[in-house]
Amino acid sequence: MSDAPNVDLELDLKGLLCPMPMVKVSQSIKDVPVGGIIRAVATDAGAMADIPAWAKSTGHEVVSALKEGSEFVFLVKRVK
Amino acid sequence: MSDQETKKKLSMVVMSGDMDKLFGAFIIANGAAAMGQDVTMFFTFWGLRALKKDVSTGTTLFGKMLGVMYGGDISKSNPSRFSFLGMGRWMFKKMMGNHNVSSLVELRDLAVTLGVKLYPCQMSMDVMEIPAETFIDGVQDPVGVGFFIGEADESGTTLFI
Numbered sequence: 050m051s052d053a054p055n056v057d058l059e060l061d062l063k064g065l066l067c068p069m070p071m072v073k074v075s076q077s078i079k080d081v082p083v084g085g086i087i088r089a090v091a092t093d094a095g096a097m098a099d100i101p102a103w104a105k106s107t108g109h110e111v112v113s114a115l116k117e118g119s120e121f122v123f124l125v126k127r128v129k
Numbered sequence: 130m131s132d133q134e135t136k137k138k139l140s141m142v143v144m145s146g147d148m149d150k151l152f153g154a155f156i157i158a159n160g161a162a163a164m165g166q167d168v169t170m171f172f173t174f175w176g177l178r179a180l181k182k183d184v185s186t187g188t189t190l191f192g193k194m195l196g197v198m199y200g201g202d203i204s205k206s207n208p209s210r211f212s213f214l215g216m217g218r219w220m221f222k223k224m225m226g227n228h229n230v231s232s233l234v235e236l237r238d239l240a241v242t243l244g245v246k247l248y249p250c251q252m253s254m255d256v257m258e259i260p261a262e263t264f265i266d267g268v269q270d271p272v273g274v275g276f277f278i279g280e281a282d283e284s285g286t287t288l289f290i
Contacts, residue, residue, distance in 0.1 A: 064229045065229065066228060066229055066230050066231075067156060067160075068156050068159050068160040068163065069231060071160060071163050071164075072159055072160070072162075072163040072239065072243070074163075075163035075164070075165075076163075099160075102164070103163060103164050106137075106164040106165060106166075107164060107165045
């Protein structure tokens, strides 16, 4: 239980297609403090590849990326 | 912060005014901008339509004919295949709407919002008689090939669409 990070911002990306899930995450990362966590829920399967690639390029961290039914749930941490 | 690092850069020539190719161009541009890259798009020939408002253009007879036959803004672009005199555009718009893909207008305006630099080609504007006043807000001043090569020279990725 204590491992579950506090979520600073919830993002509903359901129904959005490429490139919007990644764009929304990149726009919202500034809205959480450094070290803060965004929980984003998408339905675009491509986001499973795109959001980790975005994090790698921009220096942020994908804490977890899980498929839950037809949804993809990301925990993204603002690193800098 | 890593502001001291050289920012990655993507530059693109957009020669096509086809709906599908403009989708590709703007999706790539927005994706790269979201990933923190500087993005330069150089619009030439048919690609100029992507920057236009829905107004008529042309000063000479041929220019006006071109304005009539190839008039309108980005939302009037036709797919490169299965155009069927506008039917294809309607069909693809329906399909994309059903799948919740953003429209071309939305993607282009998002590019401006994300800081993508949109440059029109001066030479194409002169030849096609499309003046800068017919462009949407947020378009940069017209440039030539020298400028684009300079941008491409600084870019890790260069695309021609």
